[in-house]
Amino acid sequence: MRLATRSDGSRDGELVIVSARHDRWVSARGIVPNLQTALDSWDEVAPKLQELDRDLALGKLGEPSAFAELRAPLPRAYEWIDGSAFVQHIELVRRARGAALPDDLLTNPLMYQGGSGCLLGPHDDVPLADEAWGLDFEGEVAVVLGDTPRGLSPSRALDHVRLIVLANDWTLRQLVPAELAKGFGFFVSKPATSFSPLALTPDELGPHFRDGRVQLPLRSFLNGRLVGEPEAGEMHFSFGELIAHAVRTRSLTAGTLLGSGTVSNRDPARGVSCLVEQRTREQLDSGTVTTGYLKPGDRVRIEMLDPTGANLFGSIEQTVVLG
Amino acid sequence: MRLATRSDGSRDGELVIVSARHDRWVSARGIVPNLQTALDSWDEVAPKLQELDRDLALGKLGEPSAFAELRAPLPRAYEWIDGSAFVQHIELVRRARGAALPDDLLTNPLMYQGGSGCLLGPHDDVPLADEAWGLDFEGEVAVVLGDTPRGLSPSRALDHVRLIVLANDWTLRQLVPAELAKGFGFFVSKPATSFSPLALTPDELGPHFRDGRVQLPLRSFLNGRLVGEPEAGEMHFSFGELIAHAVRTRSLTAGTLLGSGTVSNRDPARGVSCLVEQRTREQLDSGTVTTGYLKPGDRVRIEMLDPTGANLFGSIEQTVVLG
Numbered sequence: 270m271r272l273a274t275r276s277d278g279s280r281d282g283e284l285v286i287v288s289a290r291h292d293r294w295v296s297a298r299g300i301v302p303n304l305q306t307a308l309d310s311w312d313e314v315a316p317k318l319q320e321l322d323r324d325l326a327l328g329k330l331g332e333p334s335a336f337a338e339l340r341a342p343l344p345r346a347y348e349w350i351d352g353s354a355f356v357q358h359i360e361l362v363r364r365a366r367g368a369a370l371p372d373d374l375l376t377n378p379l380m381y382q383g384g385s386g387c388l389l390g391p392h393d394d395v396p397l398a399d400e401a402w403g404l405d406f407e408g409e410v411a412v413v414l415g416d417t418p419r420g421l422s423p424s425r426a427l428d429h430v431r432l433i434v435l436a437n438d439w440t441l442r443q444l445v446p447a448e449l450a451k452g453f454g455f456f457v458s459k460p461a462t463s464f465s466p467l468a469l470t471p472d473e474l475g476p477h478f479r480d481g482r483v484q485l486p487l488r489s490f491l492n493g494r495l496v497g498e499p500e501a502g503e504m505h506f507s508f509g510e511l512i513a514h515a516v517r518t519r520s521l522t523a524g525t526l527l528g529s530g531t532v533s534n535r536d537p538a539r540g541v542s543c544l545v546e547q548r549t550r551e552q553l554d555s556g557t558v559t560t561g562y563l564k565p566g567d568r569v570r571i572e573m574l575d576p577t578g579a580n581l582f583g584s585i586e587q588t589v590v591l592g
Numbered sequence: 593m594r595l596a597t598r599s600d601g602s603r604d605g606e607l608v609i610v611s612a613r614h615d616r617w618v619s620a621r622g623i624v625p626n627l628q629t630a631l632d633s634w635d636e637v638a639p640k641l642q643e644l645d646r647d648l649a650l651g652k653l654g655e656p657s658a659f660a661e662l663r664a665p666l667p668r669a670y671e672w673i674d675g676s677a678f679v680q681h682i683e684l685v686r687r688a689r690g691a692a693l694p695d696d697l698l699t700n701p702l703m704y705q706g707g708s709g710c711l712l713g714p715h716d717d718v719p720l721a722d723e724a725w726g727l728d729f730e731g732e733v734a735v736v737l738g739d740t741p742r743g744l745s746p747s748r749a750l751d752h753v754r755l756i757v758l759a760n761d762w763t764l765r766q767l768v769p770a771e772l773a774k775g776f777g778f779f780v781s782k783p784a785t786s787f788s789p790l791a792l793t794p795d796e797l798g799p800h801f802r803d804g805r806v807q808l809p810l811r812s813f814l815n816g817r818l819v820g821e822p823e824a825g826e827m828h829f830s831f832g833e834l835i836a837h838a839v840r841t842r843s844l845t846a847g848t849l850l851g852s853g854t855v856s857n858r859d860p861a862r863g864v865s866c867l868v869e870q871r872t873r874e875q876l877d878s879g880t881v882t883t884g885y886l887k888p889g890d891r892v893r894i895e896m897l898d899p900t901g902a903n904l905f906g907s908i909e910q911t912v913v914l915g
Contacts, residue, residue, distance in 0.1 A: 325684060345702055347670060347709035348707055379775075381779065382706060382777075382778075384671055386668060386670035386845030387843045420721065452772050453703065453772075455777070458841075515779075518725075519707055519784045520710045521709055522603075522706075565710075
């Protein structure tokens with residue numbers, strides 16, 4: 270199933286099921302008011318949504334879709350936890366700011382708790398109060414969890430993945446070093462995160478969701494120009510391992526979002542999912558950084574195509590605005 | 593008003609209004625299903641709750657209260673943000689682990705994003721899988737916010753405080769150093785946080801909520817023995833300043849919880865709101881730490897009395913259990 274949240278004036282929006290070709294959708298309001306409520310009772314609700322999805326596919330119901338009306342699948346979520354499973358990204362970014370690498374980089378996932386109460390939709394403008402803050406994008410894959418008990422093993426953890434989405438974990442790079450030096454992690458350096466139009470059940474990815482990883486390239490565009498298409502399957506830690514780390518000492522509630530961290534590959538030819546990597550590579554290659562951070566008017570697009578060219582999650586496509 | 597959340601089998605519980613003497617309560621289910629829903633439409637809902645509160649006070653309705661049924665006021669919240677406004681605590685704790693103090697300790701609040709999807713109620717057992725993790729309590733004051741827009745000044749920020757609660761921000765001390773060394777802040781070192789039975793509207797504190805601070809001592813007991821009653825008014829940063837910092841680069845949604853950090857005073861005679869401070873003082877005074885961290889069977893109680901001896905928020909009173 271392809272689920273999405275349409276704006277209806279409520280805080281949580283209205284759940285819609287989207288057709289395979291993305292051209293039609295049907296409201297799920299006869300079953301649940303919104304996606305969070307569906308996740309709260311997934312075992313009971315999912316079969317009813319599947320029935321609606323079948324009727325949509327058969328053309329028995331539905332209406333033309335209007336992706337401009339879409340918000341984040343969960344406009345407010347109970348948690349947004351972001352791993353950093355592409356260790357290549359950590360190595361590059363820390364090199365850029367002269368920070369040390371954790372000794373247990375390859376065995377102990379880096380993870381931070383992000384703000385989750387106000388999440389941005391795929392077409393929302395991204396406000397930037399001060400260009401000197403160094404706004405950057407970070408293209409990621411993320412999962413939406415059902416209730417996930419404390420102490421799960423990585424292999425059991427994947428059973429709790431309900432949906433898969435794309436995310437843009439916006440970062441204010443110039444606020445990061447001072448904030449991390451204080452020792453408590455990111456806070457003001459992470460403004461609201463954005464999510465893709467569609468949230469897919471794992472079966473929609475078929476063989477492309479394998480070994481707890483989405484095995485497809487993530488494409489990022491800046492002002493219409495492709496800046497990277499690294500392979501999202503190159504995650505060092507699988508989603509199972511990230512989830513198991515997240516529940517080591519506490520449980521997670523249904524609707525928790527958990528991200529992969531910036532998709533990043535060792536092969537520089539694959540390009541980047543964030544500007545700081547490009548800047549670091551420029552510095553390392555030529556000694557001179559030519560790429561600037563984002564400024565008002567810049568447009569960032571993030572999407573993932575399957576081998577047939579289908580835009581699986583729809584595009585996150587946003588404009589930076591002064592404000 | 594004194595609000596609380598009674599267990600009713602639902603995820604969010606049932607909102608009740610509690611009498612001034614805490615001996616009676618009335619369900620608010622005729623107005624809203626739960627506290628989050630009340631916060632979502634506070635301006636419209638609060639006057640109706642006040643009317644119910646008046647009828648409760650007049651004895652027109654209500655039933656005997658049963659505090660054992662109470663959960664956290666928000667059993668799942670959209671955000672739990674914890675400041676560290678008692679700089680004395682930061683100085684002591686960092687001294688204990690040999691960590692440097694931030695240069696801007698007195699001008700830039702330390703703040704971390706905590707997990708908020710599964711919060712503990714005031715009488716829930718506290719599971720501890722491994723005693724070697726060094727479980728400690730942290731007694732705090734916290735506020736529940738309404739919708740709070742990005743970029744507010746400290747003076748305007750206080751207008752968004754809807755309720756005041758107490759919290760116990762449990763910490764696994766022995767997991768902290770390795771986790772903070774990784775640079776992303778606390779994660780597994782912070783298991784689920786606990787909250788007081790009652791959430792009070794600021795007017796209930798009268799002159800004791802002043803200058804954006806709760807000006808009363810916070811009392812902590814370990815196994816029935818008072819270990820501290822530091823003055824919560826000794827916050828270096830006010831709640832207005834903490835909120836303003838939290839919304840510097842993003843907005844917060846209604847129902848966001850924001851904590852003061854561990855209540856701590858310069859005067860050692862006031863005792864502590866966490867064991868790590870006691871351990872640090874022992875180390876500094878005698879060179880030997882005699883206080884251990886918590887073990888299964890230990891009971892921790894946190895409460896705040898007004899000058900007449902009234903237990904304003906009810907007590908958080910929990911037992912550590914192996915598990």
